[in-house]
Amino acid sequence: MELLEQRILRDGVVVNADVLKVGSFLNHQIDAVLLDALGAEFYRLFSSCPINKVITVEASGIAIAYVTALRFKVPMVFAKKSMTRVLPEDVYTTRVESFTHGRIYDVVMSKQFLGPDDHVLIVDDFLANGCALEGLLDLTRQAGATVEGIGIAIEKGFQKGGASIRAQGYRVESLAIVESMDPETGKITFRSAC
Numbered sequence: 001m002e003l004l005e006q007r008i009l010r011d012g013v014v015v016n017a018d019v020l021k022v023g024s025f026l027n028h029q030i031d032a033v034l035l036d037a038l039g040a041e042f043y044r045l046f047s048s049c050p051i052n053k054v055i056t057v058e059a060s061g062i063a064i065a066y067v068t069a070l071r072f073k074v075p076m077v078f079a080k081k082s083m084t085r086v087l088p089e090d091v092y093t094t095r096v097e098s099f100t101h102g103r104i105y106d107v108v109m110s111k112q113f114l115g116p117d118d119h120v121l122i123v124d125d126f127l128a129n130g131c132a133l134e135g136l137l138d139l140t141r142q143a144g145a146t147v148e149g150i151g152i153a154i155e156k157g158f159q160k161g162g163a164s165i166r167a168q169g170y171r172v173e174s175l176a177i178v179e180s181m182d183p184e185t186g187k188i189t190f191r192s193a194c
């Protein structure tokens with residue numbers, strides 16, 4: 001998606017060989033107009049699928065999942081990073097290793113909000129090694145829900161998550177795929193759309 005790629009080139013900061021900082025428009029300060037366009041693009045890509053729920057994991061997936069859910073006019077549910085072990089019988093739980101913090105979180109989602117009748121679109125801001133997506137896929141498996149597709153704003157194509165999730169048969173649509181980024185020069189290149 002040209003609009004997102006141009007914004008990454010303009011405002012993205014290559015922190016190191018693995019991490020791209022987009023805090024000025026995507027996950028600290030949020031450019032609401034840009035996010036609205038991302039939601040519209042996910043709707044265009046997945047509108048033929050019978051999606052009745054959009055799911056993500058807190059915190060940085062929430063805004064983009066919300067604008068997407070608004071387009072589909074369906075609820076959005078986010079998995080919560082569990083601080084307390086409240087009512088374990090009422091929640092699905094899984095473990096996710098945080099890419100940015102390097103620690104493992106328990107994440108939970110209420111059984112009230114995800115079940116076998118649900119057809120979900122999973123949305124997140126980044127795809128790196130795929131741990132956040134594996135956690136969300138695990139929650140949908142526990143719920144017996146159907147995954148209609150996965151929408152990612154920025155995939156780092158040089159990390160293993162995209163290949164591994166696609167190899168499992170899921171449809172993954174990433175709006176920008178970073179092919180390489182150089183912390184020395186700050187140069188970012190994208191995988192060209194085929």
Ligand code: 5GP
Pocket residue numbers: 018019020021022027060061097098099100124125126127128129130131132133161
């Ligand atoms: P994964 O679980 O695929 O390894 O990483 C995805 C999660 O880690 C995303 O939810 C995102 O919040 C965070 N993340 C991964 N890579 C980056 C990055 O380069 N920049 C930022 N800001 N967050 C990232």
